[in-house]
Amino acid sequence: MKKLIYILFFFIAGIAMQAIAQQSKIDSLLILLKTDKEDTNKVNHLYQLSNKAVDDKDIVKYAEQSLLLAKNLNYKKGIAHATNNMGLIYNREGQIKEALDYYYHALKIDEEINDKEGISYLLNNIGSIHYRQRQIKEALDYYNRALKIEEELNDKRGIAISFNNIGLIYQTKNQIKEALDYYDHALKIEEEINDKEGIATLLANIGNIYYNQGQIKETLDYYHPALKILEEINDKEGIATLLTKIGEVYFKQKEYGLALTYSDSSLKFSQVIGFPQGILNAAQLLYRIYTEQKQWKLALKMRELCVSIHDSISNAETKKQKIITTKTEGIRFDFSIVHVNKNTIEVKASLFNDNSDTAYFFSSTCGGEIYSLRYDTAQFERPYYGEFGLIITCGGSMPIIIKITPKGQHDFYFWVVFKNIGNENKIKLGFDFYSVNKSFDLTTIKNSNNIYKRPKKEQTIIWADEKILK
Secondary structure, eight states, X not given: OHHHHHHHHHHHHHHHHHHHHHHHHHHHHHHHHHHOOSSHHHHHHHHHHHHHOOSHXXXXXXXXXXXXXXXXXXXXXXXXHHHHXXXXXXXXXTOHHHHHXXXXXXXXXXXXXXXXXXXXXXXXXXXXXXXXXXXXXXXXXXXXXXXXXXXXXXXXXXXXXXXXXXXXXXXXXXXXXHXXXXXXXXXXXXXXXXXXXXXXXXXHHHHHHHHHTTOHHHHHHHHHHHHHHHHHHTOHHHHHHHHHHHHHHHHHTTOHHHHHHHHHHHHHHHHHHTOHHXXXXXXXXXXXXXXXXXXXXXXXXXXXXXXXXXXXXXXXXXXXXXXXXXXXXXXXXXXXXXEEETTEEEEEEEEEEOSSSOEEXXXXXXXXXXXXXXXXXXXXXXXXXXXXXXXXXXXXXXXXXXXXXXXXXXXXXXXXXXXXXXXXXXXOEEEEOOEEOXXXXXXXXXXXXXXXXXXXXXXXXXXXXXXXXX
């Protein structure tokens, strides 16, 4: 615990130092920009500013200026670089079609001028979009094309990146041996060129495989060195993410003290650096830990934090996202058994959006997503959250709109109490997916008593495949 407190202290101190160093680089480029002529140097400096800027508006501003000047000069390499950066911006904001348009345009230019390094970089970017869209075959094709060029150029860093990406593909396909082979090759190269960021990424990826295989010792053998490197390079979001992952490992082993130490450190650190996803991940784990320890008040506090931060993440992303959908088609619901304790089981449920558009659904905050669960009342007493018994049929509360990104998923956890549990139980669960659009006005469903109730609507229940609990 003391070690983690020290780490947290130095992380916080390091944030200010890193911010100062980053601002110093930006200031130097801005000084150069003042004396630059309207030439290729200015294009390159604007491009570098776009890479180093922190604020989204500045990233866009410098990328657009770089692109405009490069076009005026007919500086094709500059056009390709700036166009790629525009693609990165749209990709970050979830505007996939626009991102691909920019990537393909940049790729065409790089092919015209035979910039092979630029070509391989763009092939990996395009492949990554296909990977996130679960278009595995297309992603693998782009990664292999990038790898071929990188091997021709003997671009070791590029080869390692492509090996890692191909490893992710095989891991997704559950071809574990192939995934580990690619990760191991990539790790050897990253260690050879001493790319610490790459080493940390590979160690974490290999650790993820062992975690999914239930090999706890091996998982920690990779997670802990990865965390140490992330500390060295001050990768703040990486640190927060891995602290929670290590906490998950200890939670799985029922070592709740260590799980609490790591997840609490992750939460505090994420709050300091302003990392919403890190706060959400840590709070979700802390909720499960406190529930297991029967610390109901702390569990409820973490549940409320989860709802609050999830809402803020959804709102922030919605402002960026232009796609609206009110369709329910292409939404899947599934669940898995996480933990069994006497007549109670912990369930992880997931909603999958197989569409190329963003999906939005209405959720009560009274019982969270369990408000929309459907189940056999003869089989279960109720889903619940500890001693508070937040049941499905709660009266009404301030609701939220939850977003599922294109080809993405939304996960939540709950507990189910069996009325009668035998040697073998068949479990069937469904989810009433109440689809809305992102501009749905929540104030329109508020009554005179200041209660928010879900509007009446024909149910659209998505049933998961039946599971057998032995």
